[in-house]
Every structure is written in structure tokens, then in C-alpha cells.
Amino acid sequence: MKRKILLLSALTVLALGCHERQPRQEQKDKNRLGSTDSAFLINASQANFNEIGAGKYAAQDGNSDSIKYFGQAMATNHSNAEKSLDSLSAAFEIPIPHSADLVHETFIENLQFFRGRSLDSVYINGSIADHQRVIALFIREEGSGTNSRIKAYIAEYLPVIQMDLQTADSLASQLSLR
Numbered sequence: 001m002k003r004k005i006l007l008l009s010a011l012t013v014l015a016l017g018c019h020e021r022q023p024r025q026e027q028k029d030k031n032r033l034g035s036t037d038s039a040f041l042i043n044a045s046q047a048n049f050n051e052i053g054a055g056k057y058a059a060q061d062g063n064s065d066s067i068k069y070f071g072q073a074m075a076t077n078h079s080n081a082e083k084s085l086d087s088l089s090a091a092f093e094i095p096i097p098h099s100a101d102l103v104h105e106t107f108i109e110n111l112q113f114f115r116g117r118s119l120d121s122v123y124i125n126g127s128i129a130d131h132q133r134v135i136a137l138f139i140r141e142e143g144s145g146t147n148s149r150i151k152a153y154i155a156e157y158l159p160v161i162q163m164d165l166q167t168a169d170s171l172a173s174q175l176s177l178r
Contacts, residue, residue, distance in 0.1 A: 033092050037150050040141040041089045044153075045096040047134045048085065050104035051078040051127070057111045058123045066171055067120045074127065077164065081157050088153055104130075121177040124168055131165035 033041075051074045058071025089096045100108060107126060114122050138158045145151060172178050 033094065033150075034146055036141065037145050037147045038092075038094050040137065040145060040150060041085065041092070041094050041096050043137055044134075045082065045085055045089070045098070046101045046104070047130065047137065048078040048082040049098065049100040050108075050130055051075070052082070053100050053104070053108040054111065054123060054126060054130075057108060058119070061111070061115075061119060062123065063116045063120045064175060066175065067124060070127075070167065070171055071123065073167075074164065077160060081160070084153060084156070088149060091149070092147075117175075117177070120175065121172075124172045124175075124177050127168045128165065128172060131161055131168060134161055135165065 055071040055074030055076075055078065059068050059075060060071075062068040062071055085096065099105065111119060111123060135158070138154050138161065142151060142154050142158070145154075
């Protein structure tokens, strides 16, 4: 009789232990990302730092007030987007870079060699190209990504990026910087 009680108690403990582990495993599975989603987080972070760095430079050394204002707006917008992305990547335990990619680090460093309208032109045309590339990145992830939290990030920031592209394109036209 004592053996039956001990056996029943042991089975109950095992059953409860397995039951408690299952929700934790399900939570871990929900926090896992596919390679496409992980790559998106990394690429989006680098894109933010590309615009933050170039925007700060244009805000400080741009020739026209419009370019200075736009550069500051890009630094601010992308800093805010990066804060959201940091929270998202932390939730998934995905380390993301906190710097521009090598090509854009070089671009930002090379901005110092331009002055006046040349600086404005190089900056705004680079910003247009970058925003086009980032919009394509977001649209691709929106279509092929699987994580709802990342899709919510895209839904929040894609319209902002599209509006930034329109603004940059308008500035390039208005200031004859193409």
C-alpha cells in the first residue's frame, strides 16, 4: 500500500513537473525567430544608424537650412525607431549592431570632404537611395517574415520611412540637387 502511494505521488510530481515545463517551452518557441526575421532586425538596425550618422552630419554642416532641418529630423526619427528595435531585439535575444554598416560608415566619414551645395547634394541623394533600399527591406520582410511583433514594427515605421523618402525627393527637386 505504501509503495502504491509513493508511486502515485511520484507520478503526480512528474506529471505536474512536465505540465509546468510545457508553457515555458511554448514561450521559448514564441520568442524564436526565423533567419529572415533575425536578418531583418540586424539590417534595420544598421539602416537606422546609417541615417542617424549622416543626418547628424548634415544637420551640423549642411549648406541650406532645409537640409539641416531634414538631417536633424532623420537623426531623431531613426533614433526613435532604433529604440523600438532595441526593445524588440532584446525580447528575442537577438544581438543587433549599434553602428552603421561599413559602406555607410565610409559614406558618413567622406561627407567631411564636401562643402556647400556639394555636401547637400551628396547627402540628400544618399538619403534617397538609402530610404528606397530600406523600404524594399521592410516590404520584403512584411511579405516573408513570420513574427507578428516584427510586422507591427514594420506597420508603425514603414509609413514614416515612405514619408521621409517623399520629403527627401522633394528637397532634392526644390534645391536642384540631382
